[in-house]
Amino acid sequence: MKLTILGCHSATPRWDAHPTAQVLEVKGHLFLIDCGEGTQVQLRRCKVKFARIKHIFISHLHGDHFFGLIGLISTFRLLGRDADLHVYGPKGIKEAIVLQLKLGKSWTNFSLFFHELDSKEPQLLFDDDKVSVTTIPLKHRIYTNGFLFREKPNERKLDINAVREANVSMTYYNKIKQGHDVLNEAGRLIKNEAVTFNPEPSKSYAFCSDTMYAPEIIPQIKNVTLLYHEATFLEEHAHLCELTMHSTAKQAASIASEASVKTLLLGHYSGRYGNYEFFRREAQTVFENVALAEDGKSFDI
């Protein structure tokens, strides 16, 4: 898994501070998460191939998370895209996009599928043999979901010496990697553990923006490899969190700690703070392993 931050600032775009958008690369998929104004330019700057994006997940319909979507879809059209595009987002997203395409008489040549969300329970949005994507219901001023990306368990690794010694036919190798016991050439049962190593642990990424402190998400994001949690404010402005339904860095760290995640990634900083290191320092009073999102930066998960 590789996460690229296209933008990680709250509110209005500035030349040096882009609103929320991220690209997650996982097992051959390239998922776009949120799409603030200017995302298509950030994608170009980060050299992401537009054609590889087939699924776009929009957390909520505030401008700093979705005003770039119509421009990106229009650009796909101008580039002659023919691959299907799936957009997952709150109810209403289809009307907003389709109306603007209609006004410009600019229908796409490719199939555009909208998966509109209104459930307040976690919902499975995407599932194949490699990865699943589930909503994480968040608490914000309008209907908002985070997204949980989970790799499927990796195959067990063949212990090639052990398997040869056990005299197992090569035709069983795939079955063994999938975890099955098999019979060897002599008809004897070979236990899987005897001829395999444990697989690489599968990774998971939870994206949680925008939200106020919402401990009810903890069971769902328990033990994830990387948690991106918004930290719009520092504790000195905690009163603004209640008003705007955002979180402080310390609250994000508290969620990370309770959920025993491996790493916490902070972002969605309010423009009022000059130095984002303050966010890390505040979070580290509660949880050790904290990273700071930064426009254009990539993280290997």
Place this chain on the structure above:
Amino acid sequence: MKLTILGCHSATPRWDAHPTAQVLEVKGHLFLIDCGEGTQVQLRRCKVKFARIKHIFISHLHGDHFFGLIGLISTFRLLGRDADLHVYGPKGIKEAIVLQLKLGKSWTNFSLFFHELDSKEPQLLFDDDKVSVTTIPLKHRIYTNGFLFREKPNERKLDINAVREANVSMTYYNKIKQGHDVLNEAGRLIKNEAVTFNPEPSKSYAFCSDTMYAPEIIPQIKNVTLLYHEATFLEEHAHLCELTMHSTAKQAASIASEASVKTLLLGHYSGRYGNYEFFRREAQTVFENVALAEDGKSFDI
């Protein structure tokens, strides 16, 4: 009059090529003309004070001319604007903006007036004692207007020596500047020309994008000081102009020549050309005084 080009490229935004948006400063007004994605960032880059923008003119509802409008309006809201905002644009623009504000539950605190256009004849949109703005109906794939900005005639200049010599009371000076003849202290009629100089010639700016070659606009833009005319293609791609309803540099120059404008400003270049000097060279085969629009560049008119 001072024109600042925020963006002058066609189609999709790139980090070094912004879609159409311009700011025209004229007699204390700051008019925004078109508003492609990323316009709010370009406004910041060019140090334009957001609060000074009270009138926005949108030529047509293709994305590269209006996808930045919703973000700009949202930012006005976040900045606590309270001044009225007037938006002039094709029918449908109100629905697109209002729907997106509604989905985000982000109503503006200031009054937002939409002036929706559907006439195919020139329409007076704005008129005060300093300046008027009129639509220029253009020919494009969807309903499109250019805009003609005209300063009102400037006041005549007082010839202070002549007016004293003629023994005219100072209470008449304003009347004289407005062009009236007056009576002097002795009751003798003083002809206006005898005590004034001609005023500064008033300036005019015609914005024409996007359009195919449309000679029917010539009477309306006759003798304007500056004509911005789109030049998406060079003559070698003239066949694409018919298909996409755009113009070549040579066609733009032919309009400028027929309309006897003072200066022609080219823009809306297709991304396929590396060197925009080709546009100037081609236009200059027909019309001498050609300038090239460039993102971030200002022109005194």
